[in-house]
Amino acid sequence: MDELSDEKLMAAVSARQQQAFRILMGRHMQRAVRVAQRVVRNSAEADDIGQEAFLRVWSHAASFDPNVAQFTTWLYRIVLNLAFDRARRRPLVPIDEASDVRATDPEPVECLIADEERRALEQAMANLSQRQRGAIALFHMEGLSGEESAKAMNLSAKAFESLLARARATLREHVQKIQNSRRYA
Amino acid sequence: MTLDQFRQLAEIWGGDIDRWPAATQSPARVLATDDEARRILNEQLRLDRLFSIASDVSDHRAGRIGFAVLQGIAKEDRDPPWFGRLFRPAPLFPVASLACSAMVGLWLAGALPYQQPQQALSVVSMVFDSATVAWWGVQ
Numbered sequence: 001m002d003e004l005s006d007e008k009l010m011a012a013v014s015a016r017q018q019q020a021f022r023i024l025m026g027r028h029m030q031r032a033v034r035v036a037q038r039v040v041r042n043s044a045e046a047d048d049i050g051q052e053a054f055l056r057v058w059s060h061a062a063s064f065d066p067n068v069a070q071f072t073t074w075l076y077r078i079v080l081n082l083a084f085d086r087a088r089r090r091p092l093v094p095i096d097e098a099s100d101v102r103a104t105d106p107e108p109v110e111c112l113i114a115d116e117e118r119r120a121l122e123q124a125m126a127n128l129s130q131r132q133r134g135a136i137a138l139f140h141m142e143g144l145s146g147e148e149s150a151k152a153m154n155l156s157a158k159a160f161e162s163l164l165a166r167a168r169a170t171l172r173e174h175v176q177k178i179q180n181s182r183r184y185a
Numbered sequence: 186m187t188l189d190q191f192r193q194l195a196e197i198w199g200g201d202i203d204r205w206p207a208a209t210q211s212p213a214r215v216l217a218t219d220d221e222a223r224r225i226l227n228e229q230l231r232l233d234r235l236f237s238i239a240s241d242v243s244d245h246r247a248g249r250i251g252f253a254v255l256q257g258i259a260k261e262d263r264d265p266p267w268f269g270r271l272f273r274p275a276p277l278f279p280v281a282s283l284a285c286s287a288m289v290g291l292w293l294a295g296a297l298p299y300q301q302p303q304q305a306l307s308v309v310s311m312v313f314d315s316a317t318v319a320w321w322g323v324q
Contacts (some may be wrong), residue, residue: 009317018255018258022251022255025247025251025254026251027249029242029247029248029250029251030241030242030244030247031252033242033246033247034241034242037242047246049248050247050250051253051254051257054251054254055254055257055258055261057262058254058258111319114323116247117235117238118238120235121235121236121238139198139201139204140233141236145204148196148269159234161197162196164197165197166197168196168197168199168232169196172232175232175235178312180309
């Protein structure tokens, strides 16, 4: 069953086969939580969203149509809807990225530089809207194509393009500001 | 493709031309040999590099969330919503037996010939008469 495509596994999930569902979770849980964390910027909430998203996958499996969208696009749409909904309800969120342990430890100096850059990115991401964060997360961090990202966000290709352009411009401006302020501090 | 269009595309899609819309890639690669175009790409690549060091979700954390999902599914199966509970076999037993009794009663009422036996009527009147003299009667 491990070699089956996501779409075939979903057919098995519709037939209430938990084994297929476990494989899907194993394949996609990390990316679901990662995208949620980018939008809500809180690891505990991202965990809840990941959990809720897969509960919906299980309970709404019958409504998934592989002819309309890929499984990943469908999953990202569920995750983003849940994340936007939570972020709307609670607009002020603390930056919380410290709970993750990196799988491979780089050299100490590289680690410091990476941590500093990561913090700068997190601070800059805080200045984006939820949808802009979603666009950055899907296209740049998850590596989806522009078309796939637009589908996952339920946007037209043109609308996604302008969303991504604004997100990148804002991000670049803030990263620059943060790096300059650290340089002169 | 002009340099301005090239810059615009780089600002939207980043410094990696392979990730630009398919139709723009070939003309962009031709232009990318130019010094100014290379400078634009490098500027965008600096931002792209930041995304690649973004934090990851550990296997342990993903496994923990997956376990919580399976627990949630098991709980849902154990405690279905009220409409689910209504149609489970156990609560249906009394309802089904009552319905069966009613159907048998209706069938008997239709199948048997209608008559009022004198004996049955006298039993009914005796019950009502005794109620009038008993402690639960109206008098």
